[in-house]
Amino acid sequence: MTPFEALYRRRCRTPLCWYESRESVILGPEIVQETTENSRRPDIVQETTEKIRMIQEKMKASQSLQKSYHDKRRKDIEFQE
Template identity: 30%
Template sequence: MASYKALYGRQCRSPIRLFDVGDTKLLGLDLVQDDIEKVKIIRERIISTQNRQKSYVDNQHQELEFMVRDKVFLKVSPMKRVMRFGKKGKLSLRYIGPFEILEKISAVAYRLALLLELSSIHLVFHVSMLRKYLYDPSHVIEAQGIQIAPDLSYEEVPVAILDRQVKKLWSKEITSVKVL
C-alpha cells in the first residue's frame, strides 16, 4: 500500500514519481522498482517521525492514578481576560478544592464529592482535570460562596468604584473607571 493511501485512505491523484529533465528513459520494470524504493523511503521517514514525536510525549507524560478517599484539586477552565475567584490574569485560580474521590469509574474517570454550591456540575471528571492534593497541616482552606457555571467558569460582580479618571484628547474625553 502506498504511504499516501495508508495515511489518507485513498489513492493519490498525482504521480509519485518526480521526473527531472532527461530522466524519462526509465520504462516498465525499472520505473516500478524505482517507485517501490521511494515508497519504502517515505514509510521509513514516517515511522522515524512518529517515533521521534512519541519520545517527546513519553518524556513529559506521567500516568496519574488516584485511590478512593484521596483528595484532589479540580481544574477550572482557563479563559483569557476573565476574572475568576477575585483575581484576574495569571494570578487567578487554576484549581479549586480539595475534593474527595468517591469512586473510580475507569482508569481515567473519577467521581468526586463536590460542595452543594457545585451541585449543577456533573460529578465525574477525567484524570486530566484533576491534580493530587498533598496534605499540609499548615494549609488552611477558606470556604467561600462561589457560584460556578456548568462549564466551570465564574462570573465576577462589581462591588465598588475605586477610582475615576477623565482623559482629554483633541476632540473628545474618555472616562476610565477602576472597579473592585
C-alpha cells in the same frame, strides 16, 4: 517531495489548487488509466517501491521522535479509591 508526489510523480490536485488556478474540472478515470499504464514498466515499479520504503522509514523515524517527546512529558494517571 511529498509521499503523494513520490508515488504518482505529480503534484496532488486538491480543491485549493483548483481554486487557485480557477479550474473547476475534477479529474477522473482517465488519470487512473494513465497511472496504471505507466506503472506496468518494471523500472518505474522498482523505483516507486524504493521511494515508498524510504518514505515509510522517514515517517517511522519522525513518529518515533514525536513519541519520545510526548513520553517525556507524560505522567501516569493514578486513581484514588
